[in-house]
Amino acid sequence: MRKQIEGSQAIAAAVQCCRPEVISCYPITPQTHIVETLSAKVKSGELENCEFINVESEFAALSVLIGASAAGARTYTATASQGLLYMAEAVYNASGMGFPIVMTIGNRAIGAPINIWNDHSDSMSMRDAGWVQLYAESNQEAVDLHIQAFRLAESLSLPVMVCVDGFVLTHAFEPVEIPSQAQVDSFLPSFDPVQVLDPENPISMGTMVGPNAFFEVRYLHHEKHLRALERIPTIAREFEKTFGRKAAGLAEGYFHEDAETIFVALGSMNGTIKDFVDLRRARGEKVGCIKLVSYRPFPSEVVRSLADSAQRVICVEKHLAPGTCGVVASEVRHALQHSGKQVQAVIGGIGGRPISLAALDGLWAERNRLDEPHFLGLNWEVIGSVLENQKKIRRSGPVAESVVKTVAEKGGFHGI
Amino acid sequence: MESKTVKFYQTGTFTVGNRLLSEEERHVQASAERTNSLNSGHRACQGCGEALGARYAIDAAMKATNGQLVAVNATGCLEVFSTPYPETAWQIPWLHSVFGNAPAVADGVAAALRVKGKKNIRVVAQGGDGGTVDIGFGCLSGMFERNADVLYICYDNEAYMNTGVQRSGATPPSARTATTQAVGVHPGNEFGVGKFLPRIAMAHRIPFVATASVANLHDLEEKVRKAIPIQGARYIHVFVPCPLGWGSLPQHTLKVARMAMESGLFPIFEAEYGKLTHSYKIRRQVKVEEYLRLQKRFAHILKEPATIGLLQKMADANIAEFNLMEEK
Ligand SMILES: Cc1ncc(C[n+]2csc(CCOP(=O)(O)OP(=O)(O)O)c2C)c(N)n1
Numbered sequence: 001m002r003k004q005i006e007g008s009q010a011i012a013a014a015v016q017c018c019r020p021e022v023i024s025c026y027p028i029t030p031q032t033h034i035v036e037t038l039s040a041k042v043k044s045g046e047l048e049n050c051e052f053i054n055v056e057s058e059f060a061a062l063s064v065l066i067g068a069s070a071a072g073a074r075t076y077t078a079t080a081s082q083g084l085l086y087m088a089e090a091v092y093n094a095s096g097m098g099f100p101i102v103m104t105i106g107n108r109a110i111g112a113p114i115n116i117w118n119d120h121s122d123s124m125s126m127r128d129a130g131w132v133q134l135y136a137e138s139n140q141e142a143v144d145l146h147i148q149a150f151r152l153a154e155s156l157s158l159p160v161m162v163c164v165d166g167f168v169l170t171h172a173f174e175p176v177e178i179p180s181q182a183q184v185d186s187f188l189p190s191f192d193p194v195q196v197l198d199p200e201n202p203i204s205m206g207t208m209v210g211p212n213a214f215f216e217v218r219y220l221h222h223e224k225h226l227r228a229l230e231r232i233p234t235i236a237r238e239f240e241k242t243f244g245r246k247a248a249g250l251a252e253g254y255f256h257e258d259a260e261t262i263f264v265a266l267g268s269m270n271g272t273i274k275d276f277v278d279l280r281r282a283r284g285e286k287v288g289c290i291k292l293v294s295y296r297p298f299p300s301e302v303v304r305s306l307a308d309s310a311q312r313v314i315c316v317e318k319h320l321a322p323g324t325c326g327v328v329a330s331e332v333r334h335a336l337q338h339s340g341k342q343v344q345a346v347i348g349g350i351g352g353r354p355i356s357l358a359a360l361d362g363l364w365a366e367r368n369r370l371d372e373p374h375f376l377g378l379n380w381e382v383i384g385s386v387l388e389n390q391k392k393i394r395r396s397g398p399v400a401e402s403v404v405k406t407v408a409e410k411g412g413f414h415g416i
Numbered sequence: 417m418e419s420k421t422v423k424f425y426q427t428g429t430f431t432v433g434n435r436l437l438s439e440e441e442r443h444v445q446a447s448a449e450r451t452n453s454l455n456s457g458h459r460a461c462q463g464c465g466e467a468l469g470a471r472y473a474i475d476a477a478m479k480a481t482n483g484q485l486v487a488v489n490a491t492g493c494l495e496v497f498s499t500p501y502p503e504t505a506w507q508i509p510w511l512h513s514v515f516g517n518a519p520a521v522a523d524g525v526a527a528a529l530r531v532k533g534k535k536n537i538r539v540v541a542q543g544g545d546g547g548t549v550d551i552g553f554g555c556l557s558g559m560f561e562r563n564a565d566v567l568y569i570c571y572d573n574e575a576y577m578n579t580g581v582q583r584s585g586a587t588p589p590s591a592r593t594a595t596t597q598a599v600g601v602h603p604g605n606e607f608g609v610g611k612f613l614p615r616i617a618m619a620h621r622i623p624f625v626a627t628a629s630v631a632n633l634h635d636l637e638e639k640v641r642k643a644i645p646i647q648g649a650r651y652i653h654v655f656v657p658c659p660l661g662w663g664s665l666p667q668h669t670l671k672v673a674r675m676a677m678e679s680g681l682f683p684i685f686e687a688e689y690g691k692l693t694h695s696y697k698i699r700r701q702v703k704v705e706e707y708l709r710l711q712k713r714f715a716h717i718l719k720e721p722a723t724i725g726l727l728q729k730m731a732d733a734n735i736a737e738f739n740l741m742e743e744k
Pocket residue numbers: 466491492493494515516543544545546547548573575576577578579584
């Protein structure tokens with residue numbers, strides 16, 4: 001059914017159709033509407049045969065799901081930002097043991113300084129935690145990815161994060177096709193665990209493993225990701241068959257076939273980038289883009305083939321990794337090694353700073369003169385002034401305060 | 417089965433165990449049908465109180481549930497000495513996740529079992545004192561507060577043993593550990609710090625809180641038996657000497673535990689919904705000093721009567737608070 005609906009509500013509706021059996025959550029902006037909605041569905045009985053457990057922390061939320069999944073239940077949680085970091089130890093544990101938990105990340109910046117707006121630094125901080133990571137471009141895609149996520153997770157015994165840009169998607173009202181229960185039931189079989197706590201057949205889970213076997217256990221975790229590279233497109237095709245809607249699979253190209261310059265991006269900014277591509281194409285410029293849906297596993301081969309025609313690949317990433325920068329670009333570069341293509345990292349959209357069409361136009365104008373990495377829309381005047389001040393005064397105080405003051409002194413922030 | 421205190425003419429203790437009891441009341445361990453849930457072949461040190469306590473507690477839980485039990489374990493000695501594959505010593509479904517989340521993991525298991533309609537399967541979580549009173553405390557308090565259907569058993573050996581005997585929030589004052597060395601003006605662990613978790617558990621007004629000791633294994637079994645069928649959060653805090661960490665002789669584990677109990681240093685009691693219901697009565701109070709003498713972790717205070725006096729005061733205060741003295 002097509003509905004004008006808030007992203008979070010749409011996600012909750014999709015999760016409901018997946019018949020989770022144990023949900024445990026801890027509130028954090030911008031994830032709250034998802035968990036409030038699910039809680040209401042369980043409380044009212046609309047979502048049957050499901051336990052909603054209110055816990056004291058995200059660490060407990062995921063830990064509850066580890067236990068529930070080990071006992072054979074289908075499990076779901078959602079978090080963001082600080083919450084994801086707070087559960088970090090359990091995040092690694094869940095994937096190490098192979099529990100097919102599905103978790104929504106309402107992507108949000110990580111403090112300090114504390115910031116509730118969107119970027120990808122939260123899920124990126126867990127990029128090596130062994131979970132599959134899928135990024136949604138729109139709320140329709142968020143809905144569709146959640147349904148596929150349960151199927152993928154349970155078929156491989158591997159947890160999946162569905163990353164949804166905070167506010168940009170979670171709080172946006174747009175028309176979304178909400179699948180029917182019957183459709184989801186025909187697509188998603190009930191959970192048949194490969195390991196389960198059962199008194200009739202006692203097993204020990206989570207025991208210590210030494211140097212004699214640990215490496216192999218870890219490799220087999222990696223091997224599941226290799227299988228996910230095959231499984232994700234298969235599931236996407238089956239999704240299309242059942243729901244009559246295209247699913248992007250690992251990655252999706254847009255005007256990529258003959259593109260000389262290709263943008264690569266994760267999540268909702270693909271919408272803006274596609275608009276930009278349309279405008280440039282109208283002027284006859286050979287631009288295209290690749291939407292990376294699956295960041296873990298990283299679909300190197302797909303990227304290689306989608307970027308085949310391009311000489312220049314511009315990776316726009318909402319994550320600033322201090323001391324290196326451009327982690328998506330590094331992986332794209334690795335995928336394209338020996339191809340002679342130029343791979344450019346562009347860091348932007350940090351802490352909710354929008355990546356607008358105007359910003360992309362500016363970037364395009366400068367495309368032959370960009371630093372590596374390029375910081376899209378960074379106010380260099382403010383940076384220069386703050387650094388200058390720090391040189392002069394030893395006790396210059398909190399950096400955040402200096403920056404905020406300097407921005408105001410220089411006339412305020414007016415977007416990019 | 418109503419519990420009945422049986423006193424023995426010879427010693428006034430319970431050590432004679434089964435002989436004078438009816439079949440019904442005998443130790444689970446005395447039965448050929450015991451499940452050996454924590455089987456032989458694990459790697460605990462000789463005389464390990466934790467291994468002993470866990471064996472009795474879990475076998476009692478197995479008996480009380482008719483074998484329908486799942487156990488969740490925090491990281492710590494018990495987890496490490498009972499696993500590595502392939503020689504896991506557990507004969508029951510058993511799950512270890514991380515150090516500080518056992519109560520939450522157990523809550524999740526219980527929730528899944530409810531959804532799956534397997535209401536007859538009961539869930540036990542277990543951890544050391546560090547995993548319980550320190551790093552797992554948030555999850556434990558949350559589990560209590562939700563009145564989750566979990567029996568949590570803490571094996572208290574009064575320090576982080578698995579990592580080499582460092583101080584925990586359950587380490588007693590003046591005890592030497594690897595992070596409270598026996599040096600300086602106040603050697604060993606400081607006075608006025610630490611916490612006694614059973615009291616905090618009681619403050620959550622959960623249906624059942626009890627302390628127990630390997631000095632009285634029958635009582636431990638009985639408390640587990642009593643706790644198992646209760647719906648909601650239950651907590652049993654078991655005193656388990658650690659010969660390695662305490663510098664006591666392996667053959668003295670029960671003796672050390674008994675002295676902690678008989679001196680009043682470790683009170684044995686039961687509480688329901690936050691109210692004390694039973695306490696173990698001491699017949700003849702043992703001097704704290706006698707308890708301290710058996711353990712190298714207190715060697716540095718044996719010539720410090722003032723310090724011993726402070727510990728004696730703690731024992732006396734426990735006796736008053738938990739009403740531990742037998743009426744004469
Ligand atoms: C998050 C985390 N911090 C620290 C450790 C290291 N660690 C493992 S077991 C342990 C001590 C366990 O002490 P306790 O809970 O009292 O159990 P015991 O070994 O004494 O039985 C520590 C500190 C860990 N595994 N995880």
